[in-house]
Amino acid sequence: MTASLFYLFAVGLLGASLFVVLNPNPMYSVVALVFGFANLAAIYFLLEAYFIGALQVLVYAGAIMVLFLFVVMLLNVQSDADHPSLPRVFRIGSWWFGALALVFIGLFLLLVGRSALALLAPSEVPPTQIGSVSQVGEALFTRYLLPFELASLLLTVALIGTVFLAKKKI
Amino acid sequence: MNAADILSTLPELVLTVTALGLLLLEVMGKPPRARFVWVALGGVGLALGLEFAVPSEGQFYAGMISVDLFTRFFNVLFLTTAAGSLLISVPYLRRTLEERGEYYALTLFATVGMMFMAKAHDLTITFLGLELLSVSLYILVAFYRNRVRSNEAGLKYLLLGAFSTGFFLFGIALIYGSTGTTHYDGIRLAIGSGEQLSMALTVTGFGLLIIGFAFKVALVPFHMYAPDVYEGAPTPITAFVSTGPKVAGFAAFLKVIATAFAFTTQHWWGILWILAAITMTVGNITALRQDNLKRMLAFSGVAHAGYLAIAIMVGSADSAFALLFYLAAYAITTLGAFGIVSLIEGEDESGLDMDSYRGLARRSPYLAGVFALIMLSLAGFPPTAGFLGKFFIFSAAIDEGYTWLVIIAVVNSLISVYYYLRPVVAMYMQEPADESAVAVPAFIVPVLLLVVLVALGLGLFPMSLVKNSIAAAGSLF
Amino acid sequence: MYNDFAPIPIFIILSVVFIAFALFLQHLIAPAKRSALKDSPYECGEEVEGSAWVQFNIRFYVIALIFIVFEVEVVLLFPWAVVFKELGLIAFVEMVVFLGILTVGLVAVWRRGDLDWVKMVVPYGQGRYAKLAQPQDDVDH
Numbered sequence: 001m002t003a004s005l006f007y008l009f010a011v012g013l014l015g016a017s018l019f020v021v022l023n024p025n026p027m028y029s030v031v032a033l034v035f036g037f038a039n040l041a042a043i044y045f046l047l048e049a050y051f052i053g054a055l056q057v058l059v060y061a062g063a064i065m066v067l068f069l070f071v072v073m074l075l076n077v078q079s080d081a082d083h084p085s086l087p088r089v090f091r092i093g094s095w096w097f098g099a100l101a102l103v104f105i106g107l108f109l110l111l112v113g114r115s116a117l118a119l120l121a122p123s124e125v126p127p128t129q130i131g132s133v134s135q136v137g138e139a140l141f142t143r144y145l146l147p148f149e150l151a152s153l154l155l156t157v158a159l160i161g162t163v164f165l166a167k168k169k170i
Numbered sequence: 171m172n173a174a175d176i177l178s179t180l181p182e183l184v185l186t187v188t189a190l191g192l193l194l195l196e197v198m199g200k201p202p203r204a205r206f207v208w209v210a211l212g213g214v215g216l217a218l219g220l221e222f223a224v225p226s227e228g229q230f231y232a233g234m235i236s237v238d239l240f241t242r243f244f245n246v247l248f249l250t251t252a253a254g255s256l257l258i259s260v261p262y263l264r265r266t267l268e269e270r271g272e273y274y275a276l277t278l279f280a281t282v283g284m285m286f287m288a289k290a291h292d293l294t295i296t297f298l299g300l301e302l303l304s305v306s307l308y309i310l311v312a313f314y315r316n317r318v319r320s321n322e323a324g325l326k327y328l329l330l331g332a333f334s335t336g337f338f339l340f341g342i343a344l345i346y347g348s349t350g351t352t353h354y355d356g357i358r359l360a361i362g363s364g365e366q367l368s369m370a371l372t373v374t375g376f377g378l379l380i381i382g383f384a385f386k387v388a389l390v391p392f393h394m395y396a397p398d399v400y401e402g403a404p405t406p407i408t409a410f411v412s413t414g415p416k417v418a419g420f421a422a423f424l425k426v427i428a429t430a431f432a433f434t435t436q437h438w439w440g441i442l443w444i445l446a447a448i449t450m451t452v453g454n455i456t457a458l459r460q461d462n463l464k465r466m467l468a469f470s471g472v473a474h475a476g477y478l479a480i481a482i483m484v485g486s487a488d489s490a491f492a493l494l495f496y497l498a499a500y501a502i503t504t505l506g507a508f509g510i511v512s513l514i515e516g517e518d519e520s521g522l523d524m525d526s527y528r529g530l531a532r533r534s535p536y537l538a539g540v541f542a543l544i545m546l547s548l549a550g551f552p553p554t555a556g557f558l559g560k561f562f563i564f565s566a567a568i569d570e571g572y573t574w575l576v577i578i579a580v581v582n583s584l585i586s587v588y589y590y591l592r593p594v595v596a597m598y599m600q601e602p603a604d605e606s607a608v609a610v611p612a613f614i615v616p617v618l619l620l621v622v623l624v625a626l627g628l629g630l631f632p633m634s635l636v637k638n639s640i641a642a643a644g645s646l647f
Numbered sequence: 648m649y650n651d652f653a654p655i656p657i658f659i660i661l662s663v664v665f666i667a668f669a670l671f672l673q674h675l676i677a678p679a680k681r682s683a684l685k686d687s688p689y690e691c692g693e694e695v696e697g698s699a700w701v702q703f704n705i706r707f708y709v710i711a712l713i714f715i716v717f718e719v720e721v722v723l724l725f726p727w728a729v730v731f732k733e734l735g736l737i738a739f740v741e742m743v744v745f746l747g748i749l750t751v752g753l754v755a756v757w758r759r760g761d762l763d764w765v766k767m768v769v770p771y772g773q774g775r776y777a778k779l780a781q782p783q784d785d786v787d788h
Contacts (some may be wrong), residue, residue, distance in 0.1 A: 155749060
C-alpha cells in the first residue's frame with residue numbers, strides 16, 4: 001500500500017518537475033511546480049513526517065509559489081515570442097549543459113546504483129514516530145536549539161537584504 | 171541549554187547583539203552614522219577579548235558545536251579580518267557617501283556565520299553558518315545599488331552561490347541518509363563501525379560537500395564567479411569576500427574531513443589532487459593576463475586556494491598546521507592588498523589598472539613599501555610569512571609522498587612571481603603620472619601595521635604563530 | 648495511522664469528481680456555439696484591452712518576501728505551542744529570543760517605511776489613462 005502510493009506520488013513529482021523544466025511558458029511551469037510540491041508533501045506524509053508535509057504545503061505550495069508568480073510577472077517574460085516551442089534543452093547552446101548534466105546523472109547512478117537495490121527493498125523496521133508536531137517541537141527546542149536560533153538570524157538577514165536591495169529609495 | 175552553552179558562544183552573541191543594535195540605530199530619527207564604525211569595532215573587540223577571557227572547551231548545545239584551540243585560532247583570525255575590513259571600509263564608505271548601519275551589521279553577521287562554521291560539530295550548523303555568511307555577502311557585494319557592476323556581481327554571486335548551496339545540502343542529505351546522523355562524531359562512528367547504509371552513498375555525499383566547499387573557496391572549476399564578483403564588489407567588500415569565505419571554508423572543510431571522515435575520504439579518486447593542480451595552474455596562468463588589480467588579486471586568490479587544497483588533501487598533522495599558518499598569512503596580506511587598492515582607486519572605480527601604480531614609490535614611499543611587501547609575501551619570497559606558509563605546506567606534502575603535486579606547485583609559484591612583481595616594478599621603476607602623495611586615512615594605518623607585522627614579523631620570527639597553529643591543528647587529531 | 652489522514656485524499660478525490668461531473672454534465676446538456684467574442688475573457692462587461700501579461704511592480708515582490716519570512720516564523724510557532732507545556736520556561740525564553748531577533752528585523756524595515764505601500768501617482772490623462780483625457784467621441788470602439 002505504502003510502496004504503491006509512494007510510486008504514484010514519485011511519478012507525479014517527476015512528471016511535474018519535467019514539465020517545469022521543459023515547458024516554455026513560465027506561468028505553466030509555476031503551476032506545475034505547485035503540483036510537484038503537493039506530491040512531495042504527500043511523500044512526506046507517507047514517511048510519517050506530518051509536520052514537514054504540512055510545512056511543505058503551507059510554505060512552498062503556498063507562499064513561495066506566490067513569490068515565484070510575482071517574479072514571473074515582474075520579469076514580464078513573454079511566453080510565445082522569444083521562445084520556440086522546442087524545449088531549450090534541445091537547442092545548440094544548451095548542449096554543453098545537457099552533457100554535463102548527463103555525466104553527473106550517470107556518475108550518480110553508477111555510485112548509488114550498487115546500493116539502490118538495498119534501498120528499494122521495503123524496510124522491515126517499523127517506522128518510528130519522529131514526524132509528529134510534538135516530536136519535531138521537542139527536538140527543535142532541545143537538541144536542535146542552536147540551529148533554530150541561527151535560522152532566525154538567517155531570516156533577519158534575508159529580510160533586511162531583500163528590502164535593502166529591492167527598494168528604490170531608502 | 172545551560173550557562174556553559176551560553177558562555178561557549180559568548181563572542182558570537184556579542185557580535186549578534188551589536189549587529190542587531192546597529193540595525194536599530196540605523197532607523198533612529200537621526201542616525202549617528204559617524205559613530206557606527208566605533209560600535210561595530212567595539213563589538214568585535216569585546217568578542218575578541220571574551221574569546222580569551224572566557225575560554226571553554228568541549229561540546230556544547232547538545233553536541234551541535236565544539237569549542238577548542240582550533241576554533242579559538244579561527245575566531246581570532248575571523249575577528250581580526252572583520253576588524254580590518256571594517257577599518258578599510260570607513261574611508262571608502264565616507265568618500266562615496268554610503269556609510270550605513272546595514273553595512274556594518276551585515277559584516278558582523280557574516281563574521282558570526284564564519285565563526286559558527288569553524289565551531290560547528292554538526293552539519294546542520296555548518297550549513298547554517300555557511301548560509302549566514304553567504305547571504306550577508308550577497309547583499310554586501312551588491313551594496314552599491316546604483317552601480318551596475320556591483321549589482322551584476324551580487325546577482326552572479328547569489329545565483330551561483332545558491333546553486334552550490336544546493337549541492338552542499340544534497341551532500342548533507344546523502345550523508346544523513348547513509349549514516350543516520352549529521353553529527354561529526356556520529357558520522358565517524360557510523361563509517362568506522364560499518365553501520366552506514368552504503369559506502370557509495372556516503373562517498374557521493376562527501377563529493378557533493380567538496381563541491382559546496384570548492385565553490386566557497388573558489389577552486390577551479392568552481393571559481394568562475396570569483397573574478398567578476400571581486401571586480402564588481404566595492405573594494406573593501408572584495409577584501410572581505412576574498413578572505414572571509416576562503417578562511418571559513420577551509421576551516422570547516424578541514425574540520426569536516428578531520429573529525430567526521432577521519433582523513434579517510436579525501437583521497438577519493440584523487441579528486442582533490444586534480445582540483446588542487448588545476449586550480450593552481452589556471453589561477454596563476456589567468457592572473458598573468460590581468461591588468462586590473464582587483465581581477466589579478468582575484469585570480470591570485472584562486473591560485474592560493476589551490477595551494478591550500480594540497481594541505482587539505484595530504485591530511486597529516488603537519489599539513490593541517492601548515493594550512494592554518496598559510497591561511498593566517500594569506501588572509502591578513504590579502505586584506506592589506508585590497509586596502510591599498512581601495513586607497514589608489516579613484517572616483518567611479520577608476521585607477522584599478524597597473525598604470526595607476528606607476529611611480530608610487532616616489533609619491534608615497536611607505537605605502538609602496540607595504541604594497542611591495544604584500545606582493546612578495548603572496549609570491550612566497552623569503553623572509554616573508556607567505557614563504558614560510560608555502561614551505562610548510564610543500565614539505566608536509568613531500569613527507570606524505572606527493573612529490574609530483576609539489577613540483578607542480580613550485581612551478582606555479584615561479585609563474586606567479588611574474589604577475590606579483592608587475593605592480594612592484596611599476597611602483598619602483600616607472601615614472602609617476604603626478605607627484606602628489608596618496609592620502610592615507612588614519613583608519614587604514616592599523617591595518618597596514620598589522621600587515622607588516624604579519625608578513626615581515628612572522629616571516630622573521632614565526633614561532634609564536636607556529637606554536638599556536640600546531641596547538642590548534644592538534645586539537646583536531 | 649493513515650486513517651487519521653484518510654479524509655484528505657477523500658476530500659481531494661471528491662472535489663475532483665464533483666467538478667469533473669459538473670463540467671461533464673454541462674458539456675452534455677448545454678448548447679455549444681463558440682465564437683471569438685465568447686472565448687474572450689470576461690471583464691465586467693468592458694471590452695478586453697491589452698494583454699493580461701503586464702509587468703508587476705516590484706513592491707508586490709517585497710511584500711511577498713516579507714510575508715514568506717514571517718510565515719516561516721509562524722510555522723515554527725506550531726511545534727513550540729505543542730511542546731510548550733512540557734518544556735516550560737526554557738522553551739519560552741528560546742522562543743522570545745527567536746522572535747526578538749526577527750522583531751528587530753521587522754522594526755528596522757517598518758521604521759524605514761518599507762512596509763508602506765508605494766503609491767504610483769499617475770496624473771490624470773496620462774499613462775494608462777491617456778484615453779480618458781481625449782474627448783470620448785474620438786475613442787474608437
